[in-house]
Amino acid sequence: MAAAPRARSPFLGLLPLPERTAIARALRTETVGGLVLLGAAVVALVWANTPWADTYERIRDFHFGIPALGLDLSIEHWTADGLLTLFFLVAGIELKRELVVGELRTPATAALPVIAALAGMIVPAASYAITASAGGGSLDGWAVPMATDIAFALAVLAVLSTHLPAALRAFLLTLAVVDDLGAILIIALFFTSDLNYWALAGAVAGLVVFYVLQRRRVRGWWWYVPLGVVIWTLLYNGGIHATVAGVAMGLILRTVHDQDEKASPAERTGHLLHPLSAGLCVPLFALFAAGVSVSGDALGKVFTTPEPLGVILGLVAGKILGIFAGTYLAARFTRARLNPDLAWADVLALATLAGIGFTVALLIGELAFPGTAVGEHVKAAVLIASLIAALLAAVLLRRRNAVYRRLYEEENLDEDADGIPDVYQRTGSSGT
Template sequence: MGESRTRPQASPRLKRMRRRRAQAARGAAAEVARFLRTEQIGGLVLLGATALALIIANSPLAGAYQRLSAYAFGPESLHLHLTVAQWAQDGLLTVFFVVAGLELKRELVVGELRDLRQAALPIAGAIGGMLVPALLCFLVAFGAPGGGDAWAVPVATDIAFALAVLAICAKDLPPSLRVFLLSLAIVDDLGAILLIAIAFTAHVALLPLLGAAAVLVAYGLLQQFRIRGWWLYLLLGLAAWALVHASGVHATVAGVAVGLLTRVKPDPGEHEPPATELEHRLQPISAGICVPLFAFFAAGITINAGALTAIFTDRVSLGVLLGLVVGKTVGVLGGAAIAVRTRLAALPEALNWRDLFAVAVVTGCGFTVSLLIAELAFAPGDQQSRVKGAVLLASLIASLLAAALLRRQVRVRAR
């Protein structure tokens, strides 16, 4: 008979070392997550992913980049045999929209949007900031090939990018300016989500859509009945996402629905409500992984003198550029001014119209959602690349102009 062997027990010293290493790893992960929750870092990571995509797409690695983007995997039977770029668009970006839904729910229930008079100013700015860019883009592109498809692209404002510009350049301006921009961007993104759901759904498969609705109702009921168990909600969220995707409606809509159905008010004795806990966990993943990866696969376009010239000679891409840089500024400022003049809203005492003008300019950073709409509105090809180039260029122009205006406001207030 062979000798029985027992696994040697770790010494107390070795156990302490392992515990310290595990604690150090958890501390490092928590520190990374904390950094990714800051608006400056999230914006810089997004900018870095975009720059990397542009560098690779204009280098000898461009072929490998395109092959990676086009590589498909996933179960065909569940309508989930998607390319890597589609997984980033339909899958990873859904996490971003869950966070957007959580932020919208919080603002509607316990934030600035719960008071209609306080909410009127950013809502009016958001409505103007959607209508004017869409109209301006439509008028510029009207009659050109693809001109009827471009109007929705300049409608959206990128929350992460816009707040990053504000956080970097306007730390000394009143906090109400950030509240105004955040509320406006959330309403703006809600409008963009509705556009995605309505305008870019070619066909609807009724059975999967009804299944998704049933799953989302179950999610909401479990929230109201205070049922615990993160794994249960994760399974329901994944099921809702898969069913919405199979229905033909863009899958990111499921993310917004999950965010809106998550309970945002804490119960007596509860440390924090589920919405706060979920946002706390998802925000670093969204800012550090999901949105940068989407930008990496969406922003890889060819940049040269000819491509830049084409943005200004093609009326469709020019309409997108003007819609974001000019239309957003005029629409947001005009919508807010109409609300104040008609006494639907009041300008916060700490702010003036120059502050709002700078913020109106920064809303021209369309970026993530505008790139998404560009991919939905145009088939892959030169036209889509020109429109994407217009979105990137407009976001760069808007961010630089807004940064200069915000720094000027900081200096004026300091004097």
């Protein structure tokens, strides 16, 4: 009897379900998502500085779309305007969750990270403006150093956080969410082209329909995906950066689930889209946004040209000064109080970490200096500043982690001396 033919796995096809599930689960973690993003940025930098740089530029500048709908964009713009919409949709869902059931739901708990985030946007912008003005540069890039990259910052924290208090991550997440909201508002208000009010009215009407469908508990992706594409197209043609569509829909999605639901629409959507955003959308944006020349001449201009120098000072020094000073002044002169699990040294490390301004900072840099040499220098400045901030934060966080690990070990020794069973040793947990 002839043996049954062995099933062949399709070349470059879908992975089996267990592997797809494992990859999606990994991409939902900040560490893996941040590493994928970092890998894409490294590939872009290497590719753009090799003999194959012309190939990189041809691919990046290749146009396609639907001209009749005003959608004839380069691959670089498709990733910035299109794929990043999913990233901002996930960010909008996270912001909605924080506003409804998270740290931002009550003024008392939200005050400190919100004030810290606002100060962490104002001071970097002012640092850029002062530096650019003193050097006779353009003020168009004032918003570039205002944004913190959630994925990178949380990835660095996740890699180093074995004994750091959970309150540190909650503070950073809340700060980054408010920071993202500020960046989104800046993009919508200050980086718009000529407005098409008819298209904008159509987009608003689409969002109203989206809201009504949510409130009437209408389910099914076939309602929301086409509607989302229409809203995105109308916003793009309306002159407002199309990623705002993602934030708006994320804020509209219901966050609290009904009794007959295991999860709310926001939870289900975020759970489904987070791996796609972290594993495809943001890395592809980084691949076509981070490809800048790092020759000696270009690096020299980063530190001698006022615009990129202002970005570096804003992201590194401005973020540290703004977030730390804002947090201290709020705790000193208002009723807001620092979480008792945190020390001021933790806030300093967190303020340094917030200087990682990769994704949104690159996006704003492209909008502020489209297709110019200054824009390329600003991109390089964002990369350099983010690297400096990550390295400084890693040093500070490792020191704080060592302090908390020592305290943890001393507490365990005290418990053993008192004859109290050590639950961590008994269960094999690391105490995280």
